[in-house]
Amino acid sequence: MRAALPLALLLAACSSPAPEAPTRPAVGATTRPAAAATPPPATAPERLAEDAPRTTVTGNTFVAPAGWTLSVRGPSTVLTAPEGGSHVALVDVAAADADTAVAAALAAYDPAIRLPLKSRAAAPDLDGWTERHVFVYQTSPNARRDLTAEARRGGQGWTVIVQDLAWEVLEKRMSERGRIFGRLSPRGHERESFAGKPARALDREAVAELTGFVRRAQEITAVPGVAFGLVERGQVVFAGGLGVRELGRPAAVDADTRFMIASNTKQLTTLMLAKLVDAGKIGWDSPATSLLPSFALGDPDTTRQVQIRHLICACTGMPRQDLEWLFETTTPERAMATLATMQPTSGFGELYQYSNPMAAAAGFLGGHVQYPELALGPAYDKAMQTLVFDPLGMRATTFDAAEARRGPLAREHVRDLDGRQQPGLTQLNATVVPLRPTGGAWSTVNDLLRLVQMELAEGELPGGETYIGKSALLARRAPQVRFDIDEAYGMDLMTADDHGVQLLHHGGSLFGFYSDVLWLPEHQVGAVILTNGEPGWLIVSAFRRKLLELLFAGRPEAEARLAVETRQYLEELASERKSITLPADPAAAAALAPRYHNAALGGLAVTAGAQTRFDFGEFAGEVGSREHPDGTQSFVLALPGLIGAEFVVSPERTLILRDAQHEYTFTPVER
Numbered sequence: 001m002r003a004a005l006p007l008a009l010l011l012a013a014c015s016s017p018a019p020e021a022p023t024r025p026a027v028g029a030t031t032r033p034a035a036a037a038t039p040p041p042a043t044a045p046e047r048l049a050e051d052a053p054r055t056t057v058t059g060n061t062f063v064a065p066a067g068w069t070l071s072v073r074g075p076s077t078v079l080t081a082p083e084g085g086s087h088v089a090l091v092d093v094a095a096a097d098a099d100t101a102v103a104a105a106l107a108a109y110d111p112a113i114r115l116p117l118k119s120r121a122a123a124p125d126l127d128g129w130t131e132r133h134v135f136v137y138q139t140s141p142n143a144r145r146d147l148t149a150e151a152r153r154g155g156q157g158w159t160v161i162v163q164d165l166a167w168e169v170l171e172k173r174m175s176e177r178g179r180i181f182g183r184l185s186p187r188g189h190e191r192e193s194f195a196g197k198p199a200r201a202l203d204r205e206a207v208a209e210l211t212g213f214v215r216r217a218q219e220i221t222a223v224p225g226v227a228f229g230l231v232e233r234g235q236v237v238f239a240g241g242l243g244v245r246e247l248g249r250p251a252a253v254d255a256d257t258r259f260m261i262a263s264n265t266k267q268l269t270t271l272m273l274a275k276l277v278d279a280g281k282i283g284w285d286s287p288a289t290s291l292l293p294s295f296a297l298g299d300p301d302t303t304r305q306v307q308i309r310h311l312i313c314a315c316t317g318m319p320r321q322d323l324e325w326l327f328e329t330t331t332p333e334r335a336m337a338t339l340a341t342m343q344p345t346s347g348f349g350e351l352y353q354y355s356n357p358m359a360a361a362a363g364f365l366g367g368h369v370q371y372p373e374l375a376l377g378p379a380y381d382k383a384m385q386t387l388v389f390d391p392l393g394m395r396a397t398t399f400d401a402a403e404a405r406r407g408p409l410a411r412e413h414v415r416d417l418d419g420r421q422q423p424g425l426t427q428l429n430a431t432v433v434p435l436r437p438t439g440g441a442w443s444t445v446n447d448l449l450r451l452v453q454m455e456l457a458e459g460e461l462p463g464g465e466t467y468i469g470k471s472a473l474l475a476r477r478a479p480q481v482r483f484d485i486d487e488a489y490g491m492d493l494m495t496a497d498d499h500g501v502q503l504l505h506h507g508g509s510l511f512g513f514y515s516d517v518l519w520l521p522e523h524q525v526g527a528v529i530l531t532n533g534e535p536g537w538l539i540v541s542a543f544r545r546k547l548l549e550l551l552f553a554g555r556p557e558a559e560a561r562l563a564v565e566t567r568q569y570l571e572e573l574a575s576e577r578k579s580i581t582l583p584a585d586p587a588a589a590a591a592l593a594p595r596y597h598n599a600a601l602g603g604l605a606v607t608a609g610a611q612t613r614f615d616f617g618e619f620a621g622e623v624g625s626r627e628h629p630d631g632t633q634s635f636v637l638a639l640p641g642l643i644g645a646e647f648v649v650s651p652e653r654t655l656i657l658r659d660a661q662h663e664y665t666f667t668p669v670e671r
Helices: 098-109 167-172 174-182 204-221 264-278 300-305 323-327 332-339 356-370 376-392 426-430 433-438 445-456 470-475 536-552 558-578 586-590
Strands: 052-055 061-064 069-073 076-080 087-093 117-123 130-137 145-154 157-166 225-232 235-243 413-415 421-423 487-489 494-498 501-509 514-520 525-531 595-598 602-607 613-615 620-627 633-637 646-649 655-658 663-668
Touching: 061 174, 076 098, 087 098, 098 130, 098 145, 098 157, 117 558, 130 558, 145 167, 157 167, 167 174, 204 225, 204 235, 204 536, 204 558, 225 445, 225 536, 235 445, 264 356, 264 376, 264 433, 264 445, 264 470, 264 501, 264 514, 323 332, 323 356, 332 356, 332 376, 332 433, 356 376, 356 433, 376 433, 376 445, 445 514, 445 525, 501 536, 514 536, 525 536, 536 558, 586 633
Parallel strands: none
Antiparallel strands: 052 061, 069 076, 076 087, 087 157, 117 130, 130 145, 145 157, 225 235, 225 525, 413 421, 487 494, 494 501, 501 514, 514 525, 595 602, 595 663, 602 613, 613 620, 620 633, 633 646, 646 655, 655 663
C-alpha cells in the first residue's frame, strides 16, 4: 500500500471495429504544429487473441496485450482497451524537442483535444530511451479519465506514449499496460541482461559501495532514516542504518529500529498459512467458506470459487477498495462483513487486481483455523506469534503499536503541499490495524533478515532445523497471475525475471513508511530495506536496481534515475500545489453543510473559518478549494500523507469522493 500524491497511489486501450474518439470537454485551446505529411496508410483493426510482439510505425518493438484492439492511423499505433473508449497510442514523430514531439503526437492521435497542461517533468533514461519527458493534462474529475503524454527519444526520432484512459481502465488494466511498456524499446536496442553471470561477492568493498549509495539516496530524497541489511549464502554480511528515527531528534536508525512494514506483512501472513498447509490443517485449494462459513464476497459465484490461494493471489477480479477501512473505524469482524458488499470488476483469474481486504481475510481465516475459540483479531495475532515470529526468532516484530514504542521506533514522515518533510499523523497508519494481516506489522532489519535467511534456505533455520517443508513454502512463489511482462504475482509474493535474474520480493507502502524484502534464490543473496519518509518508495526501487548493478556489473543507472525521479516527484507535488487555493475560497466553503454522511465511509464534519477543515473522526485536516476548467468545484485534502483526496461538489450540493473504480456520495445531514 502506498499513500502519496495523488490518492490513487494509496490504493499507485477494444473490440469495437475502430478506436473510438475520446469523449471529453473541449477547453483551453492549444497551439501545435500540423501532423507529419504523407502518413502511412491506416490498417484494419486487429483484436489480439493473445499477447503478441508488434512494432510501431518506425520499427520500435513492444508487446500488445491479449483482448486489446490494435490499429494504425498515420504515425499512431493505437491500442484500445476491451472496454472501448480508452486508448494507449504509440506515436512516432520527427521533432526538434520533446514539446514539439508531444504537440505533433496529440494532433495525430486526436486533433480535437483541447486540454490545458497541468504539469511537465523530466523522467530518467530507460532501456535505450533518452530525453524522457512526461506531460500531464488537466481533466475534470467528473470526466473520470486521465490524459498523459510521455515523449521518449530513440535513435533519430521521438516516440510519444499517449495514455487516454478512463480511471477504471487505468487501474484495472495496469498489468496489461505494464506489458506494453515493459518491452517498448527503440528499434535495434538490445536489452541489458544478467542471465548466466556469476554474482560478485558481497565483500567489504561491495558493502561499502552499497552503503555509500544508500547515504547519497537519503540525501537526494531528504528521507530522514534508512535501515538495510544483506544476506549472502546464509550469513548476514551487513545490518545497519543511516539517518534519524525522527526529524529534530538525535536518535539514530539502526538494524534494531522498528518500522511499520506495511504490505511486507503479507508475506509473513502467507507464511503462517503455509505452516497450516504443512501441518495438514488446510490446503491451498481449500474453499474459503469451508474454513470460515461467514466468508462472503458481493458476488455469490465468485464466493463459491474462492480457495485459500485466491485470497492472496490478486487474481479474483476484486479491485482495490481501501477507502472503507481508511475513512471509517472498523474491526476485523466488520472488515470481513464489508467484503460481502464488494464486487469483482474483472473475470476470475483474468487480471491482476490488488485487494487489501482479501489479503486481510486470508490472515483472519488462518488465525481462525488455528485458534477457533478466539475472536478473529486475537486468533490471527496468536497464530502469527506461535507459527511465525517465535520459531524464526523475530522477537521485535509485533502488531501492537504500544509494544513497538517500547523499543527503538522510527517515526513516519510525509511531505506537505509545499514539499516540506515533516512527521506524519500516526492516526492514518492506525487505520490499517483492523486489517493488520495485510499491512499492520512493525519489524526491524534484523528480524526480517531472519525471514530472508529461511527463505533462501528453503525452509531451514540457520542451525539446520527444518522450520517448514519445501512444498508448502515454495508454493507461495508459484505465479498465479501476470503482473507485467517480467513479473507475476504468486501468493502475496512477487516473482520477477529481472534482466535474466530470478528475484522474489514484496514491497510495503503506508503513510511515510516504505520498504522491501527481497532475495535471489539462484545466487543466495537477499536484502531488506526500510525507510521512514517520502519519497521512500524511490529509494526502495533504486536500491533493488543498485544491488543488481553491484552483483552483476550492470550499467550504473540507479543513482541518476533516483535523482531524476525525485525531481519529478517534487515537480508533480508543486504542480498540485499551484492548482489548489489554500486556505479554501471563503465563498465556496460557506456553501458547505456543517455535516455530511456516507453509508460506507461514515461521517464528515466541516469547520469553516480562517481554515476550512474536514473531520472524519479518526483524523482531520485542512482542505483547499479547486475550480476546474469546466467549472467543477472541489475541495482537496491538504493533509500530508493524504494530499490529493478530492471531494467534488455536485449540482445537488453533495460531496463526491472517488477512487479509480468506486464513487462515494456524502449527503448533507439534516439538523
